Amino acid sequence: MTTDAVRGQAARSAPDRLLAVLAAFDHAHPALCLTDISRRAGLTLTTAHRLVGALTEWGALERDADGVYHVGLRLWEVAALAPRGLALRQVALPYLEDLYEATHENVQLAVRDGAEVVYIEWISGRSAVGVHIRVGARWPLHATGVGLALLAHSDQAFQEEYCDGPLAAFTPHTITDPGRLRRELAEVRRSGVAVSSRQVTDDALSVAAPVRGREGAVTAAVSVVVPRLGAQVPGLIPAVRVAARGISRALGWQPQSH
Amino acid sequence: MTTDAVRGQAARSAPDRLLAVLAAFDHAHPALCLTDISRRAGLTLTTAHRLVGALTEWGALERDADGVYHVGLRLWEVAALAPRGLALRQVALPYLEDLYEATHENVQLAVRDGAEVVYIEWISGRSAVGVHIRVGARWPLHATGVGLALLAHSDQAFQEEYCDGPLAAFTPHTITDPGRLRRELAEVRRSGVAVSSRQVTDDALSVAAPVRGREGAVTAAVSVVVPRLGAQVPGLIPAVRVAARGISRALGWQPQSH
Numbered sequence: 001m002t003t004d005a006v007r008g009q010a011a012r013s014a015p016d017r018l019l020a021v022l023a024a025f026d027h028a029h030p031a032l033c034l035t036d037i038s039r040r041a042g043l044t045l046t047t048a049h050r051l052v053g054a055l056t057e058w059g060a061l062e063r064d065a066d067g068v069y070h071v072g073l074r075l076w077e078v079a080a081l082a083p084r085g086l087a088l089r090q091v092a093l094p095y096l097e098d099l100y101e102a103t104h105e106n107v108q109l110a111v112r113d114g115a116e117v118v119y120i121e122w123i124s125g126r127s128a129v130g131v132h133i134r135v136g137a138r139w140p141l142h143a144t145g146v147g148l149a150l151l152a153h154s155d156q157a158f159q160e161e162y163c164d165g166p167l168a169a170f171t172p173h174t175i176t177d178p179g180r181l182r183r184e185l186a187e188v189r190r191s192g193v194a195v196s197s198r199q200v201t202d203d204a205l206s207v208a209a210p211v212r213g214r215e216g217a218v219t220a221a222v223s224v225v226v227p228r229l230g231a232q233v234p235g236l237i238p239a240v241r242v243a244a245r246g247i248s249r250a251l252g253w254q255p256q257s258h
Numbered sequence: 259m260t261t262d263a264v265r266g267q268a269a270r271s272a273p274d275r276l277l278a279v280l281a282a283f284d285h286a287h288p289a290l291c292l293t294d295i296s297r298r299a300g301l302t303l304t305t306a307h308r309l310v311g312a313l314t315e316w317g318a319l320e321r322d323a324d325g326v327y328h329v330g331l332r333l334w335e336v337a338a339l340a341p342r343g344l345a346l347r348q349v350a351l352p353y354l355e356d357l358y359e360a361t362h363e364n365v366q367l368a369v370r371d372g373a374e375v376v377y378i379e380w381i382s383g384r385s386a387v388g389v390h391i392r393v394g395a396r397w398p399l400h401a402t403g404v405g406l407a408l409l410a411h412s413d414q415a416f417q418e419e420y421c422d423g424p425l426a427a428f429t430p431h432t433i434t435d436p437g438r439l440r441r442e443l444a445e446v447r448r449s450g451v452a453v454s455s456r457q458v459t460d461d462a463l464s465v466a467a468p469v470r471g472r473e474g475a476v477t478a479a480v481s482v483v484v485p486r487l488g489a490q491v492p493g494l495i496p497a498v499r500v501a502a503r504g505i506s507r508a509l510g511w512q513p514q515s516h
Contacts, residue, residue, distance in 0.1 A: 014272035015312035022336050023316075030339045054273035058281075062342070071336060073371055076343030078280050078329060081288045084320070085334030097381065101359070113331055123355065 145208030146221035148194035153218035173198035209244035214252035403466030404479035406452035411476035431456035467502035472510030
């Protein structure tokens, strides 16, 4: 620990230091020893030891036989209450099941967090094509079907700012032109569905539709991801729309007559 | 806030106070205003305000337009790393899907936390019978199929202590006799499957099997819950065992030749 780091630690509030311990864990680092936690959280070993002890006693962390720490079951239980996390997922799951049974393809549920989509649910049978997405994963809005569905229905000011870019490219086909993205979003609003092809990888295509909450605002999006070659898009669109409307109804949304 | 409560607050460490704010949220209280949080966490309004502010800024809590707080998406993302929570669920989900497709009944995945089972996953189509279980719910070990499967394979000392009771009854049929519970557990170990009938409600029956991790220890249990009347137990047993073995293999378990 450098003197600068010790000074940095002292400048932070007690809640910030505790949350820094939790934030030390991510998808690339799901298991950490005390030294790793201390380094990643920018805390002295003494402080990290004390905070990890408190988190472990409460159940937010669990220590295995090798002295390695993992995220604990109690934190997961509290997090299960997140209305945009497991709670949304639990309302949506029967409809996602139906969509999976109808298509036997990868089925996803996502919400928007800032400029990214966060995947809340992801169902794939063992036979479905491999897609490199996991629950809790994030992806930029413009490169995914769910992202386009969410972006197309977000605040006008946010949309403008997002479209101005920069828009990262993942394949030669990823939308990186602001004008093209704006036209794409208008089409999503018109048709009620987003079709995203070769945006993340060259071989995948996704069909997504927005999910509305009680007040009518778009709160999530559902999608099916299929191999691009041989994709039967006209058949997928109604299935995805029906699932999205089912989830919306379960969330309390009432379709308008118009 | 009483003087006693203020003294109580002062005696607690900074991590304890922050975790008390998170613990104020549970299934009966998924949405709380600041006053509720302060009361349920045993903190002064000033302290609660400061801690809720820090948690909200980090994303562990989210504040809606009405000033009501919910558990936030960022906490859910960190909690998704819990190896006994979402991480286990994600490995298990394809096999749970298969089990659901084969039976079209309620399918559950649970782990043991002390003397209780915690449900990690729960799949039911909209047509499956209503079972009052939700993800994150807890139940005593002796009253459920998954609980019997987990208890039968836990430490001998823990089993002895648990069997000595007291064993709570939920129906007139719930096992409350230590001797009967011990015989039941021996049968679960012999047969490799737990059948629990009329233990929680008078109309439900569950068939459960243990899930083993890489080292061979039982780390979870999978079950199907069906209406007791008309239940085809002999047909459910192999389906549940196959799903449990599939999850075990995916966790790295290697079946022994014996």
